[in-house]
Amino acid sequence: MLAEHDLAALLEARHTDPFSCLGLHADESGRLWVRALLPGARSVDVLDADTGNRVMSLAERRDGFFEASVPRRKRRFEYRLAVTWHAGVEGAEAEIYADTYAYWPQLEERELQAFASGQELRAYRLFGAHLVTHGEVSGVRFAVWAPNARRVSVVGSFNSWDGRRHPMRHRHSAGVWEIFIPHVSVGDFYKYEIVAADGTLLPLKADPYAFAAEMRPSTASRVAPLPPENPPPRDRARANERHSPISVYEVHASSWRRGPDGGFPSWDELAAALPAYVAGLGFTHVQLMPISESPFDGSWGYQTLGLYAPTARYGPPEGFARFVAACRAHGLGVLIDWVPAHFPTDAHGLRQFDGTHLYEHADPREGFHKDWNTAIYNFGRTEVRAFLIGNALYWIERWGVDGLRVDAVASMLYRDYSREAGEWVPNVHGGRENLEAIALMRDMNERVGEIEGAITVAEESTSFAGVSAPTYAGGLGFHYKWNMGWMNDTLRYMAEDPINRRWHHDKMTFGLIYAFSENFMLPISHDEVVHGKGSMWTKMPGDEWQKFANLRAYYGFMWGHPGKKLLFMGQEFAQRHEWRHEEGLPWGLLDDPRHRGVQLLVGDLNRSYRELPALHRLDCESEGFEWITSHDADHSVFAWLRRDGQGQMVLVVCNFTPVPREGYCLGVPEGPQEWREVMNTDSRHYGGSDVGNGAAPLHVQDRGAHGRRQSIALTLPPLATLFLTPA
Template sequence: MLGDSHVQALLAARHPDPFSVLGLHPEEDGQMWLRVVWPSVAAIDVLDAKTGKKLVGLNHRDPDGFFEAPIPRRKQRFAYRLKLYDPQGLVFGEVADAYAFGPQLPEAELLALKAGRHPRPYTVLGAHAVVQQGVPGVRFAVWAPTAKRVSVVGDFNQWDGRRHPMRYRHEAGVWEIFVPHVIEGDLYKFEVLSRDGRLLPLKADPYARAAQLRPDNASKVAPMPPVRKLPQGRADANRRDAPISIYEVHAPSWRRLGSGPFPSWDDLAEALPAYVADMGFTHVELLPITEHPYDGSWGYQTLGQYAASARFGSPDGLARFVDACHARGLGVLLDWVPAHFPSDGHGLAQFDGTALYEYGDPREGVHRDWNTLIPNFGRYEVREFLVGSALFWTERYAVDGLRVDAVASMLYRDYSRPSGEWVPNVHGGRENLEAIALLQQVNRVLGTEAPGSVTIAEESTAFPKVSAPTDVGGLGFHYKWNMGWMNDTLAYMREDPVHRRWHHDKMTFGLVYAFNENFVLPISHDEVVHGKGSMIAKMPGDDWQRFANLRAYYGFMWGHPGKKLLFMGQEFAQPDEWHHDAHLPWRRLDDPRHAGVQALVRDLNRVYRTQPALHRLDCEAEGFEWIARDEADTSVLAWVRRDGQGHAVIVACNFTPVPREGYRLGVPPGASAWREVLNTDSSHYGGSNVGNRDAALPVENLPAHGRDLSIVMTLPPLATVYLVAV
């Protein structure tokens, strides 16, 4: 018979080792005793699992739910079942006992987890449907090294932490249990008792693959997605010599689809890939689709690094969406957020009653800008958690890559912190060496385990070698957002054309460093929120000039070295700034001016993709040469793009409303004439139709712009034109 202190500890869910007393255990006299804690039942019979015969009825020793009895004529452990009776004496189940099963995780797996060397921690931690000794159920495992007790609670045990206290595996600080008869779709959380005796808010599973729709926040048992490879050809489409034009999307507000407040993945799969492909983009990038509690964070305050948000339906729908994009020739990029997480009680914050996932010192562990917590990048298990998440999305959903959010905030310990309120690194510097190591590890792992996928850094500083390989000291990203280019050029475009001559360098400075990294030119969601206005709202002048300026700017952007990114709605000049809880104003396409901008973006993508000179050497200095760089007085810019194989495109911009007829432009040798292939002032796009039409512009032996050869052309007002050799 179990001592009273043990019984009371079990019923208070404070026993240090419930597996040592619950289930079958031999006593000193050689008898096998069976003990069960089940508060909601009135009586329990023990059955032989092989024959189904009753062996004994357990004594209801404590009315709070403790049962025990010796098993007659049994000296060894055996397979048994529990027959449960309610207070009316009715049978309501025959079940296996969670405490009849031994340790779940192999020692090697636990040691790898503890050392931060496990390549796929998501295959070990979390909830996994398995069969043990012929019994189906779910294996739960969670990392909580300083907790005094952890129980898994859910629908299957009336959310009662006394029912399934877990086994502590001291090697790795992991708690585990196999719970029979739990099935996929069941809800669960972890009940954690801290080392100082506090019962914490119920915690969602950090490794959950599905969760409830907010405001509910329980984790949901979900199948492990199968390993999926990128389709043939996708790796080539993600290379730096390929055309990459990204359509950035906030899925809930893109377009009203379906009957609910959020589109399902299948709704999106039916509509979004077709539109993006028709527009000529090569990739679609989704703002974070990982589970998050607050819609207004747009997904950037995620708590479910492994769970696709319930807003869009079940996770398998995401796989179908990715397949639909790939079928249209589109790549899929996901925004991934390892830099911070919110402090909601059910999440990672103080997970076991201590600063486990976050830095303990608020000078390291709190993001002032977002009022969020910063992961402890120096802790092996935390880095493993994040690296595993990156691999999970690329390996299990076959996405083409990850755009990593807020990299700048990760790289520097003094990011957005005043002097004296940050902790230097071990060398006394400001760089976060642990975060740097994490980013390098992510990129190495993906390069090895998910070949063909790419990573893109949102990084706004001059940190060196962001897109250089890790073996030469780089961070290992494939691409980096060019935030400096974006800020400079938009500042220029806001100026009235009469003042642009004084700001000409803002349009040229980006070429000073354009090939230091593999750049993406981003006009992202961040540029059209929080009072910044939409793209068309940034443009000066009357309505005609505003639309002409925007078209000219897009022409400049698509002709400039670097991959392209445009946030949804800006392709048709959405008039108001974006808001996450309103759908895009598609009715604006009834206005020819908005439809014209959309037609221009479609044609820019077409020309960008079909003219190798505009993309093949996007990231190489050999692919660019200035023609007219210093004509500040006329606000004219012109350059040559090359593909390294003999093809060239000339891009010429006029950022004043003055048409320049008879403009002599120096041209490279090798062609007898040049022809206009795109003009942002075309009437097709809502422009004034000034330009060079389809006429061949003959090359003359007259010098211009320091060149021996030139052509005479018309530069339309507030316009960009592309010329190709005839």
């Protein structure tokens, strides 16, 4: 019989090695015993797995602990437990189970060593809840990293959330706990019950590696299959390279269009409408604000606690796979926001996961974000790096997304980010750079860079050098970087009354001083249309006509400017109020021809950007840009050439005053003898006044202007941008 001290430890859920007691064991004399801990069971019989015949009944020794010696058998055998439960516990009829404690360790020693040493790049293949089959028995293998825990149990809908039923096996070499639980299946809810080293019973923890989660405000993890590998589209590498047009439509899935009941849309409802709409406007990519599971709607997903789980807000995870497929079918790439900088401190999450600061730094000067009241990952810890880098690979390889827009990179780069003197810890060299975070990002970008066509985009708001330079050249290895300086400067300019813009002319030109120091993306993101900043339409000065004209001119300026493009949803049709995450976009505005005109313009700008190589091919190289005039502050006129490096050119001209200018003499490069207007943001088609140059060719004249020997005489529409190409 089991020793009394072992029995007491099992009943009190404090036994450090339940596999040494439960299941089938031989005593010192070689006699076989079967033991089971099944609180709530009325009777337990042991059946021969091969024949189904009853071998014996187990006697209840105390409080749901059953045991008995095996008669007439001296060799181990495969068995099942036939369990009848007390009323109100589980089913009234006897149920037959394979015994969890009849199974050997699930993870191989080499796998655990690879994880502990940082050699396992895809730790999600080991951890979480994995559907497996042993012989004819199907179930789930659970594994979790909790090196400082005294005891870890899987609790869930399959065991009455009772931590005594399924305490896990501790694999000491890596601090990993594992267990195979037969008969658990897809859709079952679960958490981890963890006892800290000091004996404290922690709040139930969601699985850091869960592939699905319960709908908030509930917080359980949910068993879901590991998505199969998703091979990249054949043309992904070409579509995402620097020389290709990349125009991104940023989406908050909850509020692009609400579901039929006014709640969250499903992935399938989004797939039926969103990809066609985005592709119809000529965008090349959809970028989704974070879709990993998060507890609070108002964080917009940026405070995530389920990095591996597509949020339950939009239905089951497989719906996201169908959404990605629908985007691919419309020729769109898919980017998702990825948040490795921090995580919220909700009790069911990663904070003090095993009773210690496991995923986060213990010192609040390193481990706590004052701005967001969140915890900061311990970027230098091997197992945390595996968690984060594996997650980056998971979304690309398993869900088929094209890449990641990495959030809050600046907060990761600097130890003194948003901290006063004395509130931060210098690095080992005494500097402010976060060397561990920098190493993590370089490693992550190198791994992502090994996947054909996959890309990463940094939201980085400082002048940190080499964000999009390759790691072998000392850079961080991102493929693109958001140009936050360009965005801030140009929006400040646009907010000025046109009569004052002459005094702020440099705000529109300063960005060209550094425009080719990184592979830049020009972002008009959700951050620019929340927290009292107003919408893009409300940022524009003047009466209603001028607001629309200014906005159209600015979009023309943006699409003609070097750099990839990003526009947040709703701004393509001049949404009037700032974005509200709890409601859908005001689609009724499209009944107004002025709003519809802005939408048509964005579509035509995207098509021009894609169809004219000079507007995109050298987006990131200085050879693709040449000023015609950057000094005409008195008239608030800007003009430049875009080149594709293969002989094609586009001339971009902006007039940021409401004064039309006829006969404006603009210098042009030698060669072409005629130019033709191919885009005019003041066209009546877009709701403008229809001032411009029409379809007739503009003949080059031998009259010098802007330091050039030849020129053309242009009519510049009020508050407008023109694109011209050689006729």
